[in-house]
Every structure is written in structure tokens, then in C-alpha cells.
Amino acid sequence: MFGNLVLHLAILLIFAPLLLGIITKTKAWFAGRIGAPLLQTYYDLARLWRKGFVFSRTTTWVFLLGPVIGLAVPLLASLLIPFGALPAPISFEGDLILFVYLFGLSRFFTAAAALDTGSSFEGMGAVREVTFSCLAEPTMLFALLVLTRLSGGLSLDTLFGEHLISSWQSEAGASLGLIMVCLFVVLLLECSRIPFDDPNTHLELTMVHEVMVLDHSGPAFGMILYGAVLKMMVLGALLVRLAIPWNTGWWLSDAALFLAGLCVLAVIIGVVESIMARLRLPRVPQVLIGTSLLSIFALVLVLR
């Protein structure tokens, strides 16, 4: 139990920033550049750690609570999900709801921290964040319903258990494929990647996440950055487990398989970012509602 917890946290805390590096490297490779080093995110985090704060006189304590909860939530949520074949350190019936709602909590405070600056720019980001996420919420629930139906349990550990292998081979494989697409869309949205958001340009009127954190600085901004990569790893872990449901039986090879899966996922995100343009804002809700329909279809397939 304790060893499992330490291993879980170590994988999460050490390897999460690497994903961002792989994505940037892939994008650079597509563009024919050398690109930033793989470990750039680690350097950024170290740099931000040493820096000081700059606060606007409008802000209050809520402004700092945003980054704090943005980091605490993925840390806690990571304990609820299995990393590949490594079981979740905390697992109980109904933890999937807690998992979904924890991210709601972090969204509440990130958006509140954005509004705390009193800038209309960050207000825009906050609106878009809460709007898009509430449209993605039903998709997430439909995906969880499909997985619950297939596994019969109500904990994320059971949902992403070894039975997925036989499910892929049975009729339910089509449903699993559909919800993988849906979860990938949710991942891109929640981690503010193209086509929903462009993490590279801070100052376009069309940005979502990046404008919300525009006024943060120093260690607080570092916490946001770290929280964002942890969140990407946590949500990515669900996808990786769906795609690679095998247990090797030895913790080291399990961990290696999981990390390899995450790296492939990061490359895929990089490819998507390289070959797609950002969607126009009014299109985003349409894509999200379309994804919800896909997930409903997946549910109908398994309920049949």
C-alpha cells in the first residue's frame, strides 16, 4: 500500500513535465525545427520557482487560491486512478464521481482567480473555460457509464481493470473505441490544446486557459504550470489504460509500459497540434455536443 503510493506519486511528479517536452518536440519536428529541449518544462519550473511575485492591487487571496487548488486537485485525483497496471492507491465504490467533481473544484477556483484581476480579458477566458467544461461533463459521464456497464464495478480501479482485454475482443470493442475518441477530445479540451485552445499564444482574443493565468507570476505561475501537466498525465492515464489493458505482472515493466504509452499519447497530441488549426470559437460547442452524441451512441451499443 505505502510502496504503491510512493511509486504512484513518484511517477506522477517526476515524469509529468516530460509530456509537455515531447509534445513541443513533436511539433518542432513537424515544423522542421530543432525545438526546445525535451526537459524545457523542468527548466521553466525551476526558473519560476526562483522568481518573485508580482500582484495587481485589485487582487485578493482568491487570486492565490486558484493555483493552490489547481495543483492540489490533480495530485489527489491521481491517487484515485490506476497508472497502467499499477493499481490506484485509493479506491472505493463511487470514486469516479469524486474524480470528476474534483476537477470541477479546480475549475471553480481557477476561473474565480481569473476574475479576481478585474481584467475583461481574463473574464473572457473564465467564461470560455466554464462553458466548454460544462459541455464536456456529460461526455465524461457517458464514457464512465459505458465502462461501468462493462466492468460492473463503481471504482476507477475496477473500471480500468483487466477485463478490458476481453471487452475489446467482444462486441463492446466498438463502444470502447468510441469512448476513446471522446476521452481524447475531453483531454485536449481540459488540457487546453489545439483545436480547442492554443497554448502558444498568450495574447490572442481567442485563448482560453492561457489568458486566465495571464496575471500570475513566479512560483504561483509555476504551480499552475505544474498543475496543468499533472492534469494532463492524470487524464492521459485513463486513455493509456484503455488502449493498453495488459498487466505484465512485474511493477517495473508495468510502469515502463505505462510511461511508453504516455509518450505515444504525447506524440499523438503533438501530431494533432501540428496538422490541425484551432477551431473558431462558435464551433467548439458544436464539436463538444457532437462528442456527447458519440458517447451516447457508445452507451446505446453496450446497453443493447
Next chain:
Amino acid sequence: MIWLVEGIFLITLAGVPGLFCSREGRGAERLACFLTLAGTACGLAAVSLALLHGGEVLLDLPWSLPGGRLALRLDPLAAIFLLPLFLVVACGSIYGLRYWPQQEHPDNGRKLRLFYGLISGAMILLLTAQNSVLFLMGWEVMALSGYFLITTEDHKADVRQAGFIYLIATHTGTLALFATFALLSQSSGSLMFPAAGSLPVAGSSLIFLFALFGFGMKAGLIPLHVWLPGAHAAAPSHASALLSGVMIKTGIYGLVRLTSMFAEIPPWWGWTILLLGGISGILGVALALAQHDIKRLLAYHSVENIGIIALGLGLALLGRSYHLPELVALGLAGCLLHVANHGLFKSILFLSAGSMIHAVGSREIDHYGGLLKRQPWTGILFLGGAVAISGLPPFNGFISEWLIYLGAFLPLRETSSMLVLAVLAAPALALIGGLALACFVKVFGISFLGEPRSAAAAAAHEAPAAMLIPTGMLLLVCVWIGLLPTTLTPLLNQAVAHWSVASEAGLATQVLVSLGWVSGCGWLLLLLVAVLSLWIFSRSRKVPREIGTWGCGYQFPQPRMQYTASSFAEFLVRLFRFSLWSERHGGKVGGLFPATTEFSSHTPDLVLDRLLTPAFRAVAWFFKIIRTSIQNGILALYLLYVALTVFTLLAFFAY
């Protein structure tokens, strides 16, 4: 039982001594508050004694009125509705001392306190009544006192109008309840409430439909919610807290109590309530998003939360129909716990909204801004209430929604029955949760954060301790339920067993273990947040806050340039335009150097303003036509009618 009767008397009569005191005196309000507190203490003692002694006490006296005996019963089901009632009544009455002091409101302070006591006493009476006549008496006293609470400031035209709409709605509902209880007494043979699970299902459809209309009207299920937004916005804040937090739950109580009487539940009952719950939840929160009057917004959130409660009740009813005791336990426990939770956090929100209105003098969210610096404690309380009502961990709203979610996931185990469709409650609940979160980010962000949007908001002051402490106590109870939910499970289990007539029904041990884990995760979250905050706040303590927010290079930002409540909701409101039909006026700019222009948006109520008002206007127009053309007071025409009638009759008899 004597404690409960004493409590009812003390609370009901709390406002009476004030009638004999001077209009400007301070003594009467303190006496009323003291009597209310004493009454709630008696009531709490009665409930805890009843729960300690097996969960049920009975008072049965002969009665000279026709229709059975004077019977009161305090069982676990009633206890769950009574506990938040006592808390909210007590906190509201302390809050009222400073929010509505007699000296500042000599005209209506005494009236407010009289009816505040009457409505509270009447609600306790109807929650414990075992006799239809007694129940309806309590119901009518509650409904009428509610009218006088809503029309406290009856010198304002919109308050009077809200009062009228409420009065019409509540009496239409009462009419349906008369029919319900008449049919019920026919079915059971007496006006006393039949024992749980004793009525046959035959002939129950009409009873259920009438009860759904009557109780649904009080609870505010869409499309019967027409009276709710206006009424809760018009009443003084601590009265709104009572109306919204407690009074509308009597409708839910009625439905829960009535359905417990039947031995079998037809499946369509559960489906109807589930569907109405889903519609009320989603449309309620969408309408709330579109509001910019803080009290109307909170009132629409009551509709939303009633929807969530109805989702739980619907699942429990389906569990009874399809014989799934686990589903019954989860659905009903979620429903009842959410009743209590909503009473608590909605009261917090209304009471802190009252502090904001008191300080700024406006109900418009767009007139607030930057209040957290001026009202730090009110801000913390409001934030707590907002997180709780959005159903986020580690507060109490999450626990009840979690139970309903587990219930909604259960039908997945079914292989081949209609029941599997009930899983749709889960995504509906997720959508409701997401929208509620958006709405409360909006309210908290626009009112408490940023720069003040009006001179009044810039000069706002913190509310006095007499207003903060009762609100804080309610928040403590919210945190307690959120972090230690297992302390409430015995009570919930007793209520479930009582309702579903199975002695060992209740939440499964697995659920209880999971609840323990949920509370453990809540503590862990608090710990993580505390450690991280401690670190970052201590590190940033000495940083000066002397520069303005970066305006992307623009040098002269103004508070007016901040995002407003309407602009925040605009995106989502446009997504829901198929059902909201918001009105937009102006906002067009033209030319290279556009002149000053105005823009306003407004979202009228879906049923009241779009359906009922035009329909009744058409009826009124029709009657006006009849009046002007047929019965217009011209004597010659009336003589003509007489002559025509005589001719017709003659012609008729001639043949």
C-alpha cells in the same frame, strides 16, 4: 412530545408580544428572537429525544372537529425535514435583528416578525401532522403567512405583484390538495393518514396526479415554478432564506409522505418525477444563469435544486416499482440529504446576499464588484455557500449528489428492462452541476472580485456580527456534513426504512465504507490545500500590491471595462437560446466613429411571461370584448335581449 408542542407554541407566538409594543422600541424584537430561539431549542430537544428513543413519538388527542383525532407524530422522515427548519429559523431570527431592525422599519417590522413565527410554527405542525385536516390547516397558515412575508414591503408595486402571483399559485395548489386528501380519505376510509405501505394501488393514479400538482406547485417544479422567482426576490433576505430553504421543501415532504403510504408504486410515477426533475434541474439552472438580480438568480437555483431532489425521489420510486432496495436506499437518502443540504446552503447564500444588499443598496449583481475587500467575512461565507451549492467536494452538496449518482449508476446492472434508461439521470446531473458551477463562478466573481462597479459598492461596509455569526453557523453545519457524512447515515437509514416499509432497508455497508473514504479524501484535500496555501501565502506575504492589472498595453482601464454578469453568461445563454428566448435591446454600433449606444439583455420567465401571462391576457381580452359588445350597460340593448328571448321562447313553443 411535550417539547415539540411547546416549541410550536413558542415559535408561532414569537411575534405576538411585539404587536402590543411601541413601533420604535427595541425590546419586542429581542423578545421575539428569544422566544424563537427557545422554541427551536425545545424542538431540537424533541427531535433528538425522539431519535434516541427508537425514532418515533406520537401525540394522540381527541378532537371536537370532524375528521379523526388531533394526532402529531415525529418520525425519522419528519425529523430530516425538521432539523434544517429549526436551524434556519433560529439563524434567520438572529440575523433579522440587525437586517430588519424595528427602528429602521417601524411600518412593517412587527408584521414581518409575526408572520415569520407563524409560518415556522405552521411548517412544524404540518411536518408532524397525522391528520389530513390538521395538515391542510398547517398548510394554509403556512401559505398565507408566506404571502405576508413576501409582501412585507407592500408599498412597492413589484412586491405586490409577486405577492398576487404567489397567492394565486398557492391557492391553485391547495385546491389540488383538497382533491388529493378527499380521494385519499375515500381510499383509506378515514381522514387520518394511513400507515406506511397500507394503501392499495388501485385508484391511486388520480391521487398521485393531484398531489403532484399541488405539492409540485409548492416545491417549484418546472412548469409549476411561476410564483417562485418573483416571490423569493421580493421578500426580505432572511424570509427568502426561510421560504427558499425550508418552505418549498414542504412540497417535497408531501410527495415523500404520500408515496410512502402506498404498498406498490406504479413505474410511471417514478418516471414522471424523474423527468420533471431533469427538466427542472437543467432549465432552472439555465434560467438562473441568465439573471442579473442576485435574489432572482438564487430563487431559480432553488428550482434547480428541487430538480436534483426530484431526481433522487424519482430513482427511489423506480426502485420501489422494480423491487431494488439498493436503488430505493440510495435515491431516497440522496433526496432527503439534499433537502437538508439545500436548506442550509441556500440560507447561507440568501443571508449573505442580504448583507450585500444591505451594504450596497441594490440587488443588481452588476452594481457590486470588489466586495471581498470591503466585506471579507461575508465573502468567505458566500464562497462557502457557492462551492457547496455547486456540489463540489469537500462540502455537503457533493455528498447528496454523490448518493444520487450512485443510485443513477445502479440500473446499469439491469440486463433487459426499461429501468436502464434511468441512467440518463447521471449525465443530466453532470450537466446541471457544470452549469451551476458556471453560475456561481459568475455570481461570486462579479460581485466579490475585481474592482467596485459602483460608488455604493466602493463604499460598502462589512455586515455586523449579528448577521455574520448565524450565517457562519450554517456554514459550519455544511462543512460538518461534507467532512463527516457518516454521522448522518443512521438517521437516513431510519428514514429509508420508514419510507419503504422494509425493516432492514438502508444504505449498504459498501456505500457506508465508501462514504468514509469520501470524507477521508475531503480531509486529504483540505490538508493539501492548507499546506500549499501556507507555503505560498508565507512566501508572498511581503510582496507589495501597488500596480494595476495589466491591460495589455492599454493605459487607462476602468472598472466599467470589466466583464459583467450578463457578458459572463452570454455564451451559455446563447447555447440555451432554444429554451430561454432572452430579449436583447440595442448594442448595434455603426460607422467609423460610432456614437454612444446602449445595450441591455433580459430573460423573462419561460412559463410565466411567455405562456401564462399572454394566455391570461388573451382570456381577459376575450371577456373585455364580451363586456363591451354584449353587457355594456346600455339599457336599450338589455331590453332588446329580453324581447329577443321572449320571441325565441314564443317561437319555440309555437312549434
